[in-house]
Amino acid sequence: MKISQKQSVFNNEVLTRFDLYKSLFLTLPFQRVQHTGTVLPFFTTHCEKGIEEHLTPEAIIDSFFGQYEQYVQEEDRLDFLFRIVQYIERQVVLFDAVEDSAFQAIGKNDEAGLLHSMFRRAQENPEMKKKIVDKLHDFSVRLVLTAHPTQFYPGPVLSIITDLIEALKLNDVSNIQLLLQQLGKTPFINKEKPTPIDEAASLAWFLENVFYKVASEIQSQIDNELEVPIEGVKQLIELGFWPGGDRDGNPNVTAESTKKVAAMLRTILFRCYYRDFRIVKRRITFRGVEKYLEVLQNLFYENSFNPQERPNDETATILENLNAVKDVLNQHHDGLFVELVEDLIRKVVTFGCYFTTLDIRQDSSILRNTFNYLVERNPDLGIAVGDLETEENKQKAITLSEKELSFGDDADALVVDTLSVIDLLKDIQKSGSERAAQRFIISNCQQASDILGLMQLFLWSGWKKDALTIDFVPLFETVDDLSRAADVMRTLYAHKEYAAHVKRRGNKQTIMLGFSDSTKDGGYLMANWSIYKAKIELTAIAREYDVDLIFFDGRGGPPARGGGKTQKFYASMGKEIANEHIQLTIQGQTISSQYGSLETAQYNIEQLLQAGMISELQQKEGDTLTAKQKSIIDQMAQESYNKFMSLRKNPLFLPYLETLSPLKELSAVNISSRPVKRNNGKELRLEDLRAISFVTSWSQLKQNIPGFFGVGTALRWAEENNLWSYVKNLYESSGMFKTIIDNCMMSMTKSNFDITAYMQYDEKFGDFWLMLREEYELTKAYTLKLSNSQVLMEDYPIDRASILAREKIVLPLLIIQHYAIRTLLNNNVSTEKEAAYKKLIGRTIYGVVNAGRNLA
Template sequence: MKLSQKEAVFASEVVTRFELYNSLFLTLPFYQVKHTGMLLPFFTSHCEEGVKQQLSPEDIIASFFGQYEQYVQASDRFDLLFRFIRYIERQVVLFDAIEDSAFTRTGRSEETGNLEVLLRQVAENPALKKELIEKFKDFSLRLVLTAHPTQFYPGTVLSIITDLTEALKTNDINMVNQLLQQLGKTPFFNKNKPTPVDEAISLAWFLENVFYTVASTIQSQIENEFDVPLFDTHQLIELGFWPGGDRDGNPNVNSGSTRAVAELLRKILFRCYYRDFRVLKRRITFRGVEGFMNNLQDLFYENSFNNVADPSDRQAEIIENLQQTKDVLIKDHDGLFVAKVDDLIRKVKLFGCYFASLDIRQDSRILRTTHQSCRSEGLLPAGYDGLSEEEKLEVLQFTEEDHPCAADADDLAKDTLETIRLMKKMQHAGGEKASHRFIISNCQQASDILQLINLFLWSGWKKESLTVDFVPLFETVQDLHASADVMERLYTHPFYQEHLAKRGNRQVIMLGFSDSTKDGGYLMANWSIYQAKIRLTAIARKYGVQLAFFDGRGGPPARGGGKTQRFYATMGKEIANEHIELTIQGQTISSQYGSFDTAYYNMEQLINAGIISSRQADDKDTLNSGQKGLIDQMAEESYKAFVGLREDPLFLKYLENHSPLKLLSQINISSRPVKRNSGSELKLEDLRAISFVTAWSQLKQNIPGFYGVGTALKKAKDDGLWHEVKDLYEQSGQFKTIVDNCMMSMSKSDFRVTSYLKQDAQFGHFWERLSAEFDLTHQMILDLTGNCMLMEQYPIERKSIGIREKIVLPLVIIQHYALQKLNEITDEEQASIYHKLVIRTVYGIVNAGRNLA
């Protein structure tokens, strides 16, 4: 079969180069590295053959070692397995770097276009230029970095990957070899669990080394194409930040870590400014600017390297000095180096004195408890807690009464009130945008937001200067269905109406995929969110509210990831889409925003998707009532199938026994516990979605990304609706995206790895249930799409996934072998070794999964 041009480029630029550079691994500074490198291909082939024969991981490992007389002792076998793991971890990094280095030649798709094409059209079409001026004046993209542990290389490894990518671009073999040597000696994981501040330091690497430059470059390109000011009153690109602010279910986050992260972000930003300023100072050596340049020198240096007592927002002062410098250059020095001054002015306008807005997030149940703890101060009417929701909305009093936290309040309540006070100090230090959003997780009623406003008014904030946006987070299927009613109560509440008017009549609503997928399965989660967006948009438009959806999207499709830009480009007219806001996390950060090229591409794609969605003249992406009814039927059928599986008594037991779920808490890549209520027995509702999805992905089953879809499609076909479903796939960009992302999840699944479980006395029937749904979904999706294989329309991504799966297959087999042994042995010393084998394999398998995003 003839390869397309891009496939041929991928084969030569990625596949062939990986094979060539892979030979350099034999020079890595590992113990017995040559021996390891020589045996690994044989072990990989042995694993592949064993999986084809559906052997158990224990049999695969035993038969491999049976071929080598020197591996009779258990200690020698363990030693080789750990060496394989270490070797493969570095192979994953090499493949990442080679893919990134070839990204500009292999990674660009024509799905939604790019800025260059859009701006070229603007130059040739005055009418389009006028239209886009209005669009850009109203549009923004907000990317929020979160520390959810779906992939986390230490900053040292990220720096090596960046340098390795650059060396690979020029085929600098000597430098590549040196960097691989460095990689061999650099630890890939922490010995201790990171603190929230540690997580912030890791993520700040991306702010400093990628976003600082890319955001400015994109905004500059757009500004230069239009001859009118576009971003004087708003930013095109905004950055948000969760480490240190997201305390939902994370007892390790407190007001102290929030303060430390805010100070860290400010200091790192000023160091970025100082580096740029030093370049500027080397060029601007003229008379007339000395005073302004000296002011800037002192200001940048002081805030970069010293601990400033009571820091304040210096943005206006910085811009004033830069503007004065620019004026002198234009007036007296022929405008020399004005572009460099403009570049720094643009960055200061983009990032202020805060770099990224530190969002605060807490669960509504904690906020309710905090509100209740203030009753001793006489701030709540008698019997308030026993009132109905309607009665609470009637009697809520918004009294400005600054007082300390109640002495008998619990630690979480005290921290909540301390953090609310801290937000005011953060705004003083970095400007309003330093911390201006409080997100209420598990938001279920209007009083959850209004009571939080009370807490602000009781903590030193004033009604007239309450520069905070209150963001409800709706995530479960039930909460998504109720969300529009909750928001209508808010929009019609007199006090909230006044507050919203002061905030520009703009409401941000967060919708999360993770818990809705865990709650209702893949298809129902996607459909519930889509329907909620339609209802929430209608309510907002009814009351004249400008709505911005903030999407909590993870890396894998099961957590809302996948082809994100197509998701936004196909919203339709019924959904507000003037502002795109989404979380980026885990492997999504490093895979899509880990370098200038990838970050630029993905940000321009999102901007372009938002503009395209708002310009759709024929409204082809808006679903009609028949299409909605069809998806609704399929979502209900899928939901019944998933809930039936979830309620199976073996559901959690299966995950606990055959995935690394119980051991995830020992993996030092996150400060967050694996589950809420960490001291209690494991319950599905307490299990964090990230742990839930990770456990299934380690099993190579990815149940949250497809289960129930096949059942739903088959029911539609049996009911004589197959022609309508096929038309829906062809006509609806949203439904096509849902199906294509489902295919991506399935492409990362391999039920052969666990096929030995069909003989298991306890879990055999349960495994067959999972496998049967996978086979059915596979069959139905190929029938629906007319393809011969999954992801046939995305050959480069399919090839990338295939190579990555081959690289990590030995890790998967080692992990499942260790889990098998843990279910059999009682010896504590050996159990400890098997624990370490499982934990070490998780890193490589997760890191290799970057193309889930």
């Protein structure tokens, strides 16, 4: 295949430079590192040959050690394997940094995708400019950072990466060497499991070092391009935050940790303000501003370094004094340095005293238990527990009365936490306005009473209906829940009290749609289609009741969890789907890969802003599906679903994953405060397994089943039923369908069945492995045919080259991981060495996931 110009640039700017700087590892003053780096190429080549011959990991590793006399003892072999892992971990960091440093050269080749190109066209077309300005009055992008455990770089490593990127841009070899030395001595692993507060502190690094600067810069760019006065600007970029607030299945999140995280976010924000204010104060040394600067100095300093237990929202006071300084500069000092003040004003308008909205999330079953507890404890409510057994009776029993109730010593810990955090939200809003914490998300929302019951809990906790500054957000995630979502929302919109609450909240309703669990539940194609179809139905009902609908998408990570080319989904929603606001989760490695630096963050936020505006202003005819097209996708999704369900029902499905993947060891890796599965400690059931653990396990096997399985079967069905021309037209005309297929091809590009080809000879799992590979080959053949391509991701040569380079880097890690798993499985290890092999598995997980960060 001919190398494209884009790929040629990538080869020169990334691959060649990576090879060049990689050699610096060999010059580091660490004897063990130098020796490892010398042997690693031979080890990698040996692994590649072993894979070609379909050898087992044991055969590959043992034959390699057989070539070296010094690796006779098990201790020496384990020591070498650990050093290989550590070395490759740091190679992955270097590759990340080299790729990010080349972002300007390789990341912005497609000018059509950039926001400023749209504004440039708008300057030449007054009518288009007016449409854009009007659109921006009721449009926003909210990025919600989550603590999902697929980001393994600790804070110090992230800081090294940032400095390394800058050194690489300058080709500063001496500084690069120093940073690589620092990297060599910096641990990648947490000795203990992080707490929710630790996770929040880790993610706050991105808030402080990236989003604080980028959000205001993009806002400023838009204001200037469109000549909108700063006073009339609506906040376009919003931030959300889950660590410390997301308690769904995480017993480690409590009201106390929520309180500490909210306080921490506020303090970090004020320190950002204080740093900026010191620059303002250093420049503005004129008469007439002294009293305003003194007030600001005291506010910023005290809130940064002497925070109060229950502070007040100081946003209005800060803006009042900053605007006073601005007026003095304009009236008496020729506007000198006024841009510094305006920049700080813009940041305060954007972040207030809260920095990012802290979302609260809990499972519906916990909220029901809390409701039932208060009913049983307070018989004077006149509600019998028996009245709560059916949905109709429960809705009647929920009168939404205002009455303060309390819990007793007999209350379950989760009941106590639920009622405590409902009370705590008042204090959080007092210190940062309602924007500090205004959403309560109900996971596993299955019926209207789940929302009404939570609203009642607030009214039983001292909140008043006319001052209930909380948005209740249902989360629909399984295929079944998505199919019933429209009926649930119709019931709520028709409910007199709830409709009144929505009206008081600006007539806006946010609905969260989860991708990960629907993929685990029904497979890749059914998950995508179920969410899309639900959006159409939910939009129609919201428009019927004149409600401004906001979709909050639980997307992120790999395509199997809704990641990939996310912005392309938003650019192709069509007329039937509400798309005035884009809200999505930013998870795991997506945070560092797409928002880890100022350049990448600005680029990706601009892409989302542009996608949201394009979907309405320059909508393509094919983005709104015809009835025939919907029918075809619906039938294909059903075929794919049937294929996936046959896999799920296979008695070897979970045993295969538990036995041959590192699923069991995920729980021992200190990367998250949240357990790998719900109902921790009990026998593994698929419904309890976290979707992230599910997807991660398949990705470690390099089989990525959740990202493609069933798609080939669906496409073959379409061809066999004379529908191929329709499917081809869908791929060419529907941005939504094209993105589904393109992301599927990305999943397959990250797959490599050759690595586990030895499994086909396994007595127990051989046929199962062959079945998986058969669907992979089928899906590959049909997606290539559909996209008229010779290789997967042919239309994305840079992304493809990046993925393949990363897969090559981590290949030895995968062989080591499978070697350790099989050694334990075959009981070929002494009791005292068992822990070492488990630790080895855990360490390989880190490197493989970090290397897979590109494009989520």
